[in-house]
Amino acid sequence: MSYSLEQLQMASRLFFDLLRRKVISLDDPAAAECLQDTGAYDALQYLAKEGGCRIMNSGHRLHLLVNPLGSGFATNFTQLRNKYSRVERKTHLHIINVIILVFLAEMDQDEQHFKPGQDSMSYIQISDQVSSLFQSWNALDEDGTFSKQWRLDIQAMYKVWTNLYMQTKSQEDGDSLSRGYGSRIGLIHEGMKLLEDEHLVFISENEKRIFPREELYERMRYLYHDVDRYKELKALIGRTLTEKEGEAHAAH
Numbered sequence: 001m002s003y004s005l006e007q008l009q010m011a012s013r014l015f016f017d018l019l020r021r022k023v024i025s026l027d028d029p030a031a032a033e034c035l036q037d038t039g040a041y042d043a044l045q046y047l048a049k050e051g052g053c054r055i056m057n058s059g060h061r062l063h064l065l066v067n068p069l070g071s072g073f074a075t076n077f078t079q080l081r082n083k084y085s086r087v088e089r090k091t092h093l094h095i096i097n098v099i100i101l102v103f104l105a106e107m108d109q110d111e112q113h114f115k116p117g118q119d120s121m122s123y124i125q126i127s128d129q130v131s132s133l134f135q136s137w138n139a140l141d142e143d144g145t146f147s148k149q150w151r152l153d154i155q156a157m158y159k160v161w162t163n164l165y166m167q168t169k170s171q172e173d174g175d176s177l178s179r180g181y182g183s184r185i186g187l188i189h190e191g192m193k194l195l196e197d198e199h200l201v202f203i204s205e206n207e208k209r210i211f212p213r214e215e216l217y218e219r220m221r222y223l224y225h226d227v228d229r230y231k232e233l234k235a236l237i238g239r240t241l242t243e244k245e246g247e248a249h250a251a252h
Contacts, residue, residue, distance in 0.1 A: 011043035018064040058218035099191040
């Protein structure tokens with residue numbers, strides 16, 4: 001299909017705006033203009049495809065999704081390490097992925113009753129859940145079978161996590177949380193910043209909590225729910241934490 005100069009201009013304006021902002025409301029003038037012109041919207045899809053990206057239309061917003069492979073805009077580990085200077089080892093990056101999954105699994109439960117500004121998790125809550133996961137998974141991974149089954153380097157992550165500095169609830173209440181490289185909270189903050197940079201969450205530094213945005217639920221509904229790996233790990237996290245909670249109740 002051939003496109004007019006005007007259609008290409010509309011598509012390129014919106015594409016580069018999406019590169020900068022990640023998510024754009026359909027009410028935005030640039031988005032509305034492009035969506036009203038079938039040729040311009042097709043040109044936008046073509047530009048995204050050629051750049052190794054794709055456009056997700058949730059019915060409320062346009063999301064720019066970058067393909068993990070074959071995209072000039074993909075973020076590999078080296079680029080991530082340059083942007084987030086405290087992420088210095090691949091194991092830290094793997095832990096950050098688990099941290100993000102823990103947050104998503106907690107938020108991805110009852111989206112029909114999502115309460116903007118109320119649903120949230122604190123840094124300490126995430127830290128406690130990640131600790132419970134690694135403790136349980138490491139106990140199941142004496143011979144490395146669990147790691148192989150789930151394609152997770154459990155023992156390496158467990159070793160690094162347990163050696164990271166851990167803040168207490170009293171320190172959190174006293175506003176003395178460390179953002180240092182050697183801190184669990186610091187690593188959680190790096191993971192949440194990745195989501196914030198995609199405009200999927202809001203981080204309240206004063207409350208030390210992470211609040212999901214509606215854009216996050218759109219991303220889960222129209223993308224993550226179709227990804228088998230996400231669904232499998234989300235279910236594993238849910239089962240592990242439920243079993244851990246049951247053990248704690250039984251002990252009391």
